[in-house]
Amino acid sequence: GENVEQHPSTLSVxxxxxxxxxxxxxxxxxxxxxxxxQELGKRPQLIxxxxxxxxxxxxxxxxxxxxxxxxxxxxxxxxTQPEDSAVYFCAANPYGNNRLAFGKGNQVVVIP
Amino acid sequence: GAVVSQHPSWVICKSGTSVKxxxxxxxxxxxxxxxxxxxPKQSLxxxxxxxxxxxxxxxxxxxxxxxxxxxxxxxxSTLTVTSAHPEDSSFYLCSGLSSYEQYFxxxxxxxxx
Numbered sequence: 001g002e003n004v005e006q007h008p009s010t011l012s013v014x015x016x017x018x019x020x021x022x023x024x025x026x027x028x029x030x031x032x033x034x035x036x037x038q039e040l041g042k043r044p045q046l047i048x049x050x051x052x053x054x055x056x057x058x059x060x061x062x063x064x065x066x067x068x069x070x071x072x073x074x075x076x077x078x079x080t081q082p083e084d085s086a087v088y089f090c091a092a093n094p095y096g097n098n099r100l101a102f103g104k105g106n107q108v109v110v111i112p
Numbered sequence: 113g114a115v116v117s118q119h120p121s122w123v124i125c126k127s128g129t130s131v132k133x134x135x136x137x138x139x140x141x142x143x144x145x146x147x148x149x150x151x152p153k154q155s156l157x158x159x160x161x162x163x164x165x166x167x168x169x170x171x172x173x174x175x176x177x178x179x180x181x182x183x184x185x186x187x188x189s190t191l192t193v194t195s196a197h198p199e200d201s202s203f204y205l206c207s208g209l210s211s212y213e214q215y216f217x218x219x220x221x222x223x224x225x
Binding site for chain 2: 099
């Protein structure tokens with residue numbers, strides 16, 4: 001099955017700085033890579049996703065880059081704000097279908 | 113994004129009883145829904161894929177007779193935890209598939225005493 005790894009497990013950044021979280025996956029058939037943000041006790045929220053036919057996607061302060069050859073994709077948050085503090089999960093779809101395998105999550109702490 | 117609701121948001125039950133959790137897609141038709149379990153400070157673990165009008169597909173290690181899934185309409189899937197035990201205590205999440213994106217419900221926190 002798909003194995004999705006996230007690094008680092010915890011990331012602390014000063015407000016205004018950038019945060020980068022990297023994920024690696026194992027199944028070369030995976031073609032969809034979403035990122036979710038989860039605040040404590042709440043639902044995961046889809047913040048950005050990328051399909052394998054593009055290498056980068058941007059939405060305001062958030063961007064995702066994909067390197068299919070190396071099987072890794074990264075979340076970039078610029079100009080971080082305290083409300084960006086949360087756990088971020090990456091995911092990939094094994095076998096190219098709709099099921100998702102999630103990484104273990106990154107705790108991002110933005111220090112005011 | 114699409115909106116998914118879950119009910120109840122939390123439930124406490126006694127060991128040996130059954131609990132039903134509802135997942136509804138409010139502004140889209142979800143022919144496919146997914147059920148996840150999340151333990152504290154851990155990741156989301158896919159339990160099963162629920163398809164409208166057909167039997168659910170369970171992930172390896174998930175007992176289909178213990179976690180009964182019914183997807184009787186395009187907007188409703190239910191998960192019934194049968195003969196619940198304390199180790200079933202967890203945060204249960206559902207998601208609805210809209211196009212290729214999954215949108216999560218707010219979750220149901222189950223505590224089995």
